[in-house]
Amino acid sequence: MASDDEQHVDHLQDVLYIIRTLERDSQDDEVDQRLKEEAVLGLLALSGSSEGHELITSHLDVLAVLSRARQGVGNVAKAAWDILVNLSAGTTKGGCDCENVLKLMDLNRIVKELKDRREFSDKASAVLSNLSRNERGCAHVLDALMSSTGLGDNTPSGNEVQQGKGANLKWVVDLLCLANSPHSPSLASPVSTRPPLPLLGALLGNLTQNPAAQQALLDGNGLLLLRLLPFLSYQSCSSLRLGIISAIRNLCLEHSRHSLLLSNELDLLPRLLLPLAGPDEFTEEENEGLPLDLQFLPPEKQREADPSGRRDLLEALTLLCATATGRRTVRDANTYLILRQLHSWEADEQAKQVCEALIQILIGDEPSPDMDNLLTVPIPPDIQSQLAANQEQ
Structure with a gap:
């Protein structure tokens, strides 16, 4: 046989x-x-x-x-x-077949299928999302996306990004908003009758692991990021919401842009805290210390349902606490109140640990002046080995 x-x-x-x-x-x-x-x-x-x-x-x-x-x-x-x-x-395993698949996938044609919202644009978004999960594929996909700009007549007006890297991913953000926001006035176009593209959220989440994508989305004073923020609480599609949460978490890795991320213009901090807040009752004085969007939340208010989403939100807040200025800004927003209630409610052990670590940062002593930016502090080799061993367990 x-x-x-x-x-x-x-x-x-x-x-x-x-x-x-x-x-x-x-x-x-x-x-x-x-x-x-x-x-x-x-x-x-x-x-x-x-x-x-x-x-x-x-x-x-x-x-x-x-x-x-x-x-x-x-x-x-x-x-x-x-x-x-x-x-x-x-190809997510990064195996030897990755090069063969990438070689004959013709990424430019796949990108065009997606950009033009053709019949199989949802399949194209799935292919690009899958390929971008590992570092090598992500670089190839990012190059293909950033070499293709504009959605032609379907490009929504307003929120124009200054010339620069941001323009190269603007069409991806345009398409995400156009395909997944049913109440957008820009949906007067016939393209709005086509199916949504929720995997664009996962695609951006994957791409933002690459520093070039981080810079592209933060170009133009963060106007592209500003358009993604409403999706942090987007309840119509969990995969889209979780992809955007992951993308914004990755953007917080760019510590040189924390001043922009924490600016009043972006108003990112309340957007990160809102999905972590529940129907908790605070005193009037405590409520007044919270950002306006988190004050006197209704009894039906629910937290982010997915544990991975909560972990990413908490990690984003932790990254924003890397510098003394960031820690002060996060503290001044009365963030501890939200985290305290979340910690008592949280059932996911990993999310609970991230929450505990963040609380310790906020209530603990400030590090010495030579450790102002915690993301740039060198880690001794023995500690690195210990952390790697703990991660494998």
Whole structure:
């Protein structure tokens, strides 16, 4: 009996033969289309397993056929896009197949599919989101996105970003707001009838691990970031909301821009605190010490439901406390009150630990002047080893 690997190879060669034959010679369109659908669906079934994924990505000729098939129409194109989504999800491990997939994905064409809101723009956003999860793929995706600017006639007016890096990701933010904000007046365009693109949140969350993306979104006095802030409390789609929370957490890593992030113009601090606040009752004096948006919250007020979202929000606040100025600003907002109530409510152990550490920063003694920026303090090698060992446990 043939082994599973031999059967997979035979299946792959059969499917490839059918697709190539149909590409080369088309006699009966109806029969050809049906055979092509069966062939691509066979590849789709293979791509759903780790063995099939490895098999497909090791054959550049199959990837080339898929790249052409996705440019078609109907079920063949849809199945080809689904295969690419599966293959791109496998590159998150950073394995040897990543280069093969990236080589034949034609990222510029995928970006165009997304930017033009074509039929498979949701599949394109999934592919880009998957590919950008690891460092190597993120760099490739970011280059492709930043080399494509503007949404043409569908670009929302207002909030123009100054010329610079920010303009290169402006169209991504434009598209995210256009596709996922049903009450936006810019949705008068026919493009508003197309499905939302919630994975753009995850895409931005992945991209902002790269310093170039951080700088791009903070260019132009943070106007792009300002447009993303409402999504911190966006209840219509959790994946979109969590992606934006992750992105803003990553932006807080850019400590040189903390003065901008904590400015009155962006008003980021209350936006980070609001999802962490519950229907807690405070004295009138305590309420008056809170930012206006957090005063006298209604009894039905709920906290961020996802533990990972709460952790990211707490980590963002912790990052903003890296400098003496940041710690003072966070303290002055009566943040401790919100954290105290959150800590007593929190059931997720990891989120609780992050909350405890942040509280200690706020109520503890200030570090010595030579440690003003905690993000730039060198960590001794023995402490680094201990932290790495703790993280692995």
